[in-house]
Amino acid sequence: MGPVEIVVIALWFMLPAYIPNNVAVLVGGGPPIDGGRHYRGSRLLGDGKTWRGLFGGVVAGFLLALALNAIEPTATASVGFDLPRFSMTAMISLPLGALLGDIGASFIKRRLGAERGASMPGLDQLDLVVGSLGLTALFSWGWVTATINLWILLAILLITPLLHLITNWIAYLIGVKDVPW
Numbered sequence: 001m002g003p004v005e006i007v008v009i010a011l012w013f014m015l016p017a018y019i020p021n022n023v024a025v026l027v028g029g030g031p032p033i034d035g036g037r038h039y040r041g042s043r044l045l046g047d048g049k050t051w052r053g054l055f056g057g058v059v060a061g062f063l064l065a066l067a068l069n070a071i072e073p074t075a076t077a078s079v080g081f082d083l084p085r086f087s088m089t090a091m092i093s094l095p096l097g098a099l100l101g102d103i104g105a106s107f108i109k110r111r112l113g114a115e116r117g118a119s120m121p122g123l124d125q126l127d128l129v130v131g132s133l134g135l136t137a138l139f140s141w142g143w144v145t146a147t148i149n150l151w152i153l154l155a156i157l158l159i160t161p162l163l164h165l166i167t168n169w170i171a172y173l174i175g176v177k178d179v180p181w
Contacts (some may be wrong), residue, residue, distance in 0.1 A: 001081075001149075001151060005079075005081050006151045006152055006155045007155050007159065008079060008081075008083070009081075009083065009084065009148070009152050009155075010148075010152045010155035010156045010159055011159065011171070012068065012083050012084060013084055013147060013148055013152065013156070014094075014129075014132070014156055014159075014160070015064055015068060016061040016062070016064050016068070016086065016090075016091065016095050017061065017066075017094040017095060017097065017098040017128055017129070017132035018098070018128070018148055018160075018163065019057075019060050019061050019064050020057030020058060020060055020061040020095040020096075020098045020128075021057060021098060021099065021102055021128060022167060022171070023053075023056050023057045023060035023061075024050075024053030024054065024056060024057035024099060024102075025053070025054035025055075025080060025171065025177065026176065027052055027053060027057075027161075028048070028050045028052055028056070029050060029052060029053070030050050030051060030052040030142075031050060031051055031052075032045065032046065032047050032048075032049060032051075033045055033048055033049045033050060033051055033054060034046070034049065034104065038179040039110075039111075040111070042110045042111070042113070043110055044102060044107065044110065045106045045107060045110065045126070046106060046110065046116045047116070048106070048116050048117075049102075049103050049106055051169055053099075054099055054103075057095060057098075057099050058092070058095045058096050058099060060095065061091075061094060061095020061096075061098065062091050062092060062095060064095075065086040065090065065091035065094065065095075065100040066086075067073035067085075068086065068092060069085050069086055069091075070124070072084075072085050072131050084147045084148075087140055087143045089139050089140040089143065090135070090136050090140055090144075093135045093138075093139050093140065094132045094135075094136050095132070096135060097128075097131040097132035097133070097134060097135030097136055098131050098132040099128075099131070100131045100135060101127040101128045101131020101132060102127050102128055102131065104127060104131065105120070105123050105124065105127035108123065109123070112146040117177075117178055117179045119179070119181040124164065124181065125161035125164040125165070126157070126160060126161065128160070129156060129157065129160050132155075133156075145165030156159050165181070168180055168181050
């Protein structure tokens with residue numbers, strides 16, 4: 001397996017996990033998941049984590065995985081190597097896990113006294129990887145181990161922070177985010 005194949009498979013595998021956070025920002029708003037509750041003097045999560053964003057992000061990731069499965073035969077023929085097909089469990093757990101990872105990171109940031117939108121290098125970039133891969137492995141270990149190997153996992157861990165920075169800068173430049181991180 002060459003480097004191009006590794007990167008393409010890593011991106012394909014993670015697309016349903018990459019898109020939910022962006023969609024959650026676009027469709028978010030409404031009641032916060034934490035209901036305004038506090039824990040040890042600060043908000044549990046904050047106003048940026050909403051039910052509408054969670055639902056919209058999961059639906060978007062699921063629909064993207066469904067679309068990727070539909071085009072997989074053509075895409076596989078085009079690139080010349082096998083691209084993964086998403087199991088039903090993965091179609092749900094990858095986007096849900098990505099958003100749960102982001103929610104978990106928000107909880108940690110609030111406990112550390114960070115304000116909404118504050119940057120925490122490492123945590124901000126890899127929360128979705130830990131959440132999406134963790135939840136998917138929990139419910140579909142066989143699919144995960146049959147779909148990715150150590151090289152693909154390493155590519156995911158290297159590519160994700162870079163993509164996170166690029167997409168956040170774009171969101172900031174177009175006025176969707178208040179901060180560029």
